[in-house]
Amino acid sequence: MKQVVVISGAPGTGKTTVRNYLTKEYGMQKVLTHTTRPKRTGEQEGVDYYFETDATFFENHFLEHVEYDGKKYGSSLEGLQKAWQKHDWAVIVLDTAGAISYLQQLPQQTLVLYLTSSQTQQAVRLAQRGDTSALIKQRLASQEAQRDLHLPQQLQGHACVIRNNDWEQTKQALADWLQTTGSSVDQAPEELARPKQSDHEQAAEEKG
Structure with missing residues (x-):
């Protein structure tokens, strides 16, 4: 499962x-989240966030979402499924x-x-x-x-x-x-039981 x-x-x-x-x-596998805030220097679509507009944000099926300073953030079922495709x-x-x-x-x-x-x-x-x-x-x-x-x-x-x-x-x-x-x-894959290198991840989260 x-x-x-x-x-x-x-x-x-x-x-x-x-x-x-x-x-x-x-x-x-890290679940990437969605945001409507502007992309910062060095950030990449599908690597750091899924960058959305106010018009596209709610095209996703969100498991949770919040708004900070007028910018929306959320994690979607689609984003979770993409993570599960990798692990x-x-x-x-x-x-x-x-x-x-x-x-x-x-x-x-x-x-x-x-x-x-x-x-x-x-x-x-x-x-x-x-x-x-x-x-x-x-x-x-x-x-x-x-x-x-x-x-x-x-x-x-x-x-x-x-x-x-x-x-x-x-x-x-x-x-x-x-x-x-x-x-x-x-039931998890074998790699769960042993150390495995992963791609570089951001050092900070927008939320929490």
Whole structure:
């Protein structure tokens, strides 16, 4: 059975790092998302995002979508299927609202990974991304960040919770989790069980 790992958590909990690790070490395929924001220098269609206009955005069948600063972002069934064409296991970073949406629409194929971290670690990670102190405080105090600090009731009993303070411990927790997912892991391709190089991925996500 094809699976999608949805990584969620508050800003600065290391979601992008974990996603990149799963793509590199386990061969999971990143789900590309759609956006109406302008393409930045060096970005490529179908590599970084699927770039849309306001007119074409909703031609896709979205599993979740949001709007930030007048720009739309979303992940579609079409994008997920394209990832599954390359690998039976896909991975995506979403906020908790998006994770709930995936779980509701694809309950048999969605595995939710919820990351937590100390506030100190969160601030350090955000600072390493180049965020100013004022922006860090603003992000951590935002309504979305406060919401994602806690595992929603709809995800309780469905999500694997990992505290991402120590990277070596996190890697071991990920390995243990993948082993305990049972028969679904046994059905994954052989490359899931051994390290595999993947294409270069972006170091940051627009969301979460």
